[in-house]
Amino acid sequence: MANPANHPGDGSRATLAQVAARAGVSASTASLAFSGAGPVADETRERVLAAARELDYGGPDPRARSLRTGRSGIIAVVMEDRISVAFGDPVAVTLLDGIADEIGGAGYSLLLLTDSLERAEGGLRDAPMDAALLLGCSTDLDPAVRVLSQRQVPLIGVEAEPRQGLPMVDIDNRAGMRRLAEHLAGLGHERVAVITLPMDRGHARGPLTQVRQDASVAYTGLERLAGVRDVFPDAPAEVAAGSLIEEGLIAARALLDAEPALTAIVGQSDLLALGAIQAAEERGLRVPEDISVAGFDGARIDGLSRHRLTTVVQPTLEKGRAAARLALAALAGEPVENVAFTTELRIGDTTAAPRSA
Amino acid sequence: MANPANHPGDGSRATLAQVAARAGVSASTASLAFSGAGPVADETRERVLAAARELDYGGPDPRARSLRTGRSGIIAVVMEDRISVAFGDPVAVTLLDGIADEIGGAGYSLLLLTDSLERAEGGLRDAPMDAALLLGCSTDLDPAVRVLSQRQVPLIGVEAEPRQGLPMVDIDNRAGMRRLAEHLAGLGHERVAVITLPMDRGHARGPLTQVRQDASVAYTGLERLAGVRDVFPDAPAEVAAGSLIEEGLIAARALLDAEPALTAIVGQSDLLALGAIQAAEERGLRVPEDISVAGFDGARIDGLSRHRLTTVVQPTLEKGRAAARLALAALAGEPVENVAFTTELRIGDTTAAPRSA
DNA sequence: CGGGGGAGTCGAATCGATTCGATGCCCGAG
DNA sequence: CTCGGGCATCGAATCGATTCGACTCCCCCG
Numbered sequence: 149m150a151n152p153a154n155h156p157g158d159g160s161r162a163t164l165a166q167v168a169a170r171a172g173v174s175a176s177t178a179s180l181a182f183s184g185a186g187p188v189a190d191e192t193r194e195r196v197l198a199a200a201r202e203l204d205y206g207g208p209d210p211r212a213r214s215l216r217t218g219r220s221g222i223i224a225v226v227m228e229d230r231i232s233v234a235f236g237d238p239v240a241v242t243l244l245d246g247i248a249d250e251i252g253g254a255g256y257s258l259l260l261l262t263d264s265l266e267r268a269e270g271g272l273r274d275a276p277m278d279a280a281l282l283l284g285c286s287t288d289l290d291p292a293v294r295v296l297s298q299r300q301v302p303l304i305g306v307e308a309e310p311r312q313g314l315p316m317v318d319i320d321n322r323a324g325m326r327r328l329a330e331h332l333a334g335l336g337h338e339r340v341a342v343i344t345l346p347m348d349r350g351h352a353r354g355p356l357t358q359v360r361q362d363a364s365v366a367y368t369g370l371e372r373l374a375g376v377r378d379v380f381p382d383a384p385a386e387v388a389a390g391s392l393i394e395e396g397l398i399a400a401r402a403l404l405d406a407e408p409a410l411t412a413i414v415g416q417s418d419l420l421a422l423g424a425i426q427a428a429e430e431r432g433l434r435v436p437e438d439i440s441v442a443g444f445d446g447a448r449i450d451g452l453s454r455h456r457l458t459t460v461v462q463p464t465l466e467k468g469r470a471a472a473r474l475a476l477a478a479l480a481g482e483p484v485e486n487v488a489f490t491t492e493l494r495i496g497d498t499t500a501a502p503r504s505a
Numbered sequence: 506m507a508n509p510a511n512h513p514g515d516g517s518r519a520t521l522a523q524v525a526a527r528a529g530v531s532a533s534t535a536s537l538a539f540s541g542a543g544p545v546a547d548e549t550r551e552r553v554l555a556a557a558r559e560l561d562y563g564g565p566d567p568r569a570r571s572l573r574t575g576r577s578g579i580i581a582v583v584m585e586d587r588i589s590v591a592f593g594d595p596v597a598v599t600l601l602d603g604i605a606d607e608i609g610g611a612g613y614s615l616l617l618l619t620d621s622l623e624r625a626e627g628g629l630r631d632a633p634m635d636a637a638l639l640l641g642c643s644t645d646l647d648p649a650v651r652v653l654s655q656r657q658v659p660l661i662g663v664e665a666e667p668r669q670g671l672p673m674v675d676i677d678n679r680a681g682m683r684r685l686a687e688h689l690a691g692l693g694h695e696r697v698a699v700i701t702l703p704m705d706r707g708h709a710r711g712p713l714t715q716v717r718q719d720a721s722v723a724y725t726g727l728e729r730l731a732g733v734r735d736v737f738p739d740a741p742a743e744v745a746a747g748s749l750i751e752e753g754l755i756a757a758r759a760l761l762d763a764e765p766a767l768t769a770i771v772g773q774s775d776l777l778a779l780g781a782i783q784a785a786e787e788r789g790l791r792v793p794e795d796i797s798v799a800g801f802d803g804a805r806i807d808g809l810s811r812h813r814l815t816t817v818v819q820p821t822l823e824k825g826r827a828a829a830r831l832a833l834a835a836l837a838g839e840p841v842e843n844v845a846f847t848t849e850l851r852i853g854d855t856t857a858a859p860r861s862a
Numbered sequence: 863c864g865g866g867g868g869a870g871t872c873g874a875a876t877c878g879a880t881t882c883g884a885t886g887c888c889c890g891a892g
Numbered sequence: 893c894t895c896g897g898g899c900a901t902c903g904a905a906t907c908g909a910t911t912c913g914a915c916t917c918c919c920c921c922g
Binding site for chain 3: 893894895896897898899900901902903904905906907908909910911912913914915916917918919920921922
């Protein structure tokens with residue numbers, strides 16, 4: 149075993165040049181021997197590898213390689229929140245999983261960044277990366293877009309507000325929600341409320357007033373809301389502080405207090421819907437007999453067994469994959485175009501005709 | 506390729522040298538103007554920044570900087586599983602959160618890698634990084650350790666099996682579990698079973714036989730098991746395929762089938778314990794009246810409201826922070842020493858004296 | 863027997879910045 | 893009036909690899 153600390157004769161890391169010298173070849177040949185790109189005699193390659201072993205050479209330095217080749221092998225994912233918040237959301241995790249899978253297969257690694265400028269400005273500004281994916285459901289991507297496009301890093305959006313020069317992967321949030329709302333309408337529901345995703349950077353809770361709504365740039369949340377209101381134009385909305393069961397619980401309590409006659413609650417995510425179910429049960433309301441609840445995402449949630457949530461299923465994993473492929477295409481110099489996925493209504497056992505329909 | 510780089514305003518990327526030329530200063534001065542390290546006249550700095558703006562220069566190229574300075578500003582986290590699996594675990598997420606927080610504060614970014622060699626070999630071998638954290642609860646770190654120490658990347662382990670030259674952060678898994686077991690013994694329990702974390706790379710389920718146990722190198726799981734057996738030497742153990750509620754459910758079903766007289770189940774994680782509670786309730790058993798259940802971690806789990814789980818609380822966030830600090834210390838050339846945290850027993854409402862004590 | 867061509871190797875330029883030591887300059891002290 | 897000392901700036905070396913074109917053999921074909 150090589151002992152880095154006490155190995156005689158090799159102060160710090162060995163370089164390719166030293167390995168080449170020891171093997172009696174030029175640096176260029178040694179490079180070819182390592183990368184395998186180009187004709188090298190078997191015997192020569194052997195000699196180089198042997199020399200490398202003797203010198204404890206760990207392979208070409210990624211920094212130097214990356215300077216020369218212009219590629220770092222890194223694709224960044226920019227999220228809005230702190231990591232713990234983002235990863236509490238099964239949708240984000242699944243998305244990331246698809247991304248990691250796809251870029252890993254292409255030999256890239258995944259760098260995690262947040263766009264909170266105070267903390268991660270360094271990352272956005274300084275981290276090496278070949279492309280960046282901006283994770284949507286975000287309230288405001290502007291700062292990240294500004295910094296990264298200044299750096300001329302190819303950008304791909306995932307459910308971001310459409311904007312010039314930002315190719316993206318999207319789903320039919322509005323149409324999906326509209327179909328869900330039509331399902332509820334078909335069952336006879338009339339008093340339907342919505343629990344929305346965060347609407348501003350502050351993640352403030354509370355009723356969504358017209359003023360707040362107009363001020364918001366939370367693309368995904370607004371689209372999903374619009375879908376419900378296509379069918380129930382007056383549906384009240386309560387804003388949650390995040391896509392969490394607990395947040396759904398809090399928001400639903402407020403809705404149930406304020407709107408005693410509600411017959412259905414639509415969460416803009418499955419987690420929010422689950423919270424709403426908990427809130428209903430707290431009140432002694434049975435789901436779906438006394439109140440219907442539906443969600444969005446079709447996420448597989450660990451430990452959920454009691455209900456089969458009625459929800460709008462989106463191909464989350466595929467979305468991640470597609471976004472990653474767009475990034476890879478951009479890196480390959482191929483043209484990138486927006487990708488749109490469609491959602492599908494999945495009817496579970498949490499929606500039914502209202503009691504006194 | 507399509508390289509119409511003839512327009513002065515928007516060619517490919519501008520370089521520092523071009524900016525310097527346009528500002529009428531040398532490259533060295535321009536560099537100082539950007540980095541702020543060294544004396545530069547205000548007026549000169551202004552001129553440089555103006556030139557940069559005119560040329561659309563996005564700041565020094567991280568690749569070149571990193572070659573020259575020898576630092577990439579990246580710290581890697583190596584996990585065993587695919588991302589989605591790892592992030593289903595609130596402990597891993599919290600750990601990562603602590604790590605991200607600490608290294609972000611020091612200007613580093615976080616690179617996510619898995620140690621599955623087929624997929625991420627590229628990452629382990631090629632990705633630029635200044636240090637790497639190996640996330641524990643892993644069944645086998647060997648391959649990752651081999652590749653990375655070959656590259657001479659400073660390594661820090663988190664709950665890894667102690668090994669030469671791998672400084673690490675650990676907790677008193679065994680003592681914590683022993684205290685929990687003593688609590689159960691004090692209540693009068695005698696027939697106690699354990700649901701363990703995965704014991705091998707294949708993540709196989711099933712009873713933990715002596716043969717399997719001897720073959721396992723799953724440090725954390727073995728330690729926690731030993732803690733329980735310090736008090737209940739014959740406690741049977743069922744291996745779960747992951748730290749998930751559903752896995753706890755599956756394992757507990759097996760235990761309840763095979764051991765009808767069990768009075769308590771100890772999960773090696775809170776998620777496993779929650780699964781056990783579900784399994785008990787499925788059987789019509791009430792917790793804690795008919796059976797006691799306890800866990801490990803003290804994780805905050807979204808949406809959990811019915812029970813206050815009796816558990817062994819570990820300072821997960823602090824553990825992540827500490828690991829990150831060790832890495833930063835190693836990078837600063839300071840000596841790094843192992844860090845050990847202690848756990849604390851938190852008694853909730855899921856443990857009580859057995860029925861017929 | 864001469865020349866085309868491919869395999870194997872080498873030299874040297876290059877990627878884009880950082881950084882150390884040297885230089886020129888101005889100012890105040892002696 | 894001269895000399896020491898800061899401050900601002902510049903030159904040049906350097907980080908460690910990749911890569912392109914050139915060069916040398918040597919084999920094979922005509």
